[in-house]
Amino acid sequence: NMLPLVDEICMHNVTFGYGDGPDILKNVSFHIPAGSFATFVGSSGSGKSTALQLLMRFYDPREGSITFDGVDLRKMSEKSLREQVGVVFQDTFLFNATVRENLQMGRSGITEEEMIAAAKAANIHETIMAWPQGYDTPIVQEGASLSGGQRQRLSIARSLLRKPKILLLDEVTSALDPSTEGHINQTIEGLKGTTTTISVTHRLSSIVHADLIFVFHDGRIVEIGSHKEL
Ligand code: ATP
Numbered sequence: 001n002m003l004p005l006v007d008e009i010c011m012h013n014v015t016f017g018y019g020d021g022p023d024i025l026k027n028v029s030f031h032i033p034a035g036s037f038a039t040f041v042g043s044s045g046s047g048k049s050t051a052l053q054l055l056m057r058f059y060d061p062r063e064g065s066i067t068f069d070g071v072d073l074r075k076m077s078e079k080s081l082r083e084q085v086g087v088v089f090q091d092t093f094l095f096n097a098t099v100r101e102n103l104q105m106g107r108s109g110i111t112e113e114e115m116i117a118a119a120k121a122a123n124i125h126e127t128i129m130a131w132p133q134g135y136d137t138p139i140v141q142e143g144a145s146l147s148g149g150q151r152q153r154l155s156i157a158r159s160l161l162r163k164p165k166i167l168l169l170d171e172v173t174s175a176l177d178p179s180t181e182g183h184i185n186q187t188i189e190g191l192k193g194t195t196t197t198i199s200v201t202h203r204l205s206s207i208v209h210a211d212l213i214f215v216f217h218d219g220r221i222v223e224i225g226s227h228k229e230l
């Protein structure tokens with residue numbers, strides 16, 4: 001499992017807008033090498049989440065192209081894309097089933113050890129074990145009774161369990177306290193080399209560990225560098 005199967009994530013002169021609306025991304029190009037940890041930063045409305053949505057192919061660019069490993073996203077099957085890309089958004093989706101079922105999402109062949117490892121990496125294992133039925137605890141009201149941070153960590157564990165080659169995180173640590181955030185940041189750092197991660201964040205503590213920082217402004221990337229360079 002040491003060799004990343006995706007060489008790189010690239011946008012090539014991508015321009016995009018929603019529907020008939022104005023251009024939201026304007027001639028955006030970037031290159032994220034396999035196994036690296038990149039962050040998207042920049043002001044609200046600058047297009048960071050939109051860029052992630054294009055990487056998941058929720059939409060296609062108006063102009064330009066997006067490639068994974070040199071392969072145009074438009075030539076990839078939806079199944080292959082869903083297998084390769086793990087996503088955690090701010091609004092996480094839990095359903096009324098046990099914790100275990102929420103983590104495994106109907107996939108078979110997941111061992112107890114793998115599930116626990118993912119939960120530990122997301123800093124949620126101890127919380128789960130403190131619940132009366134542990135991993136068999138039912139989640140009710142789609143998780144409304146859990147804290148935002150708990151929902152977030154369950155969602156991160158679920159994504160890690162899928163072992164995606166590409167992991168997209170949109171402000172996932174915003175609902176977390178600093179200690180939990182630090183733990184998740186360590187986990188993301190530990191994925192370097194095997195997972196290509198893009199994290200949208202406002203937190204300096206998340207940025208310092210990034211290999212590459214892309215600064216968005218008004219639909220363009222205006223700066224690229226490491227934390228030291230910027
Ligand atoms: P934030 O830091 O607030 O999350 P962001 O950098 O992620 O901001 P986006 O969510 O990508 O910004 O939004 C970029 C622009 O696109 C904004 O002007 C926003 O209003 C617009 N936009 C986002 N989603 C849609 C949509 N589904 N339909 C139309 N316009 C949209």
Ligand code: MG
Pocket residue numbers: 048049050170200
């Ligand atoms: Mg956003």
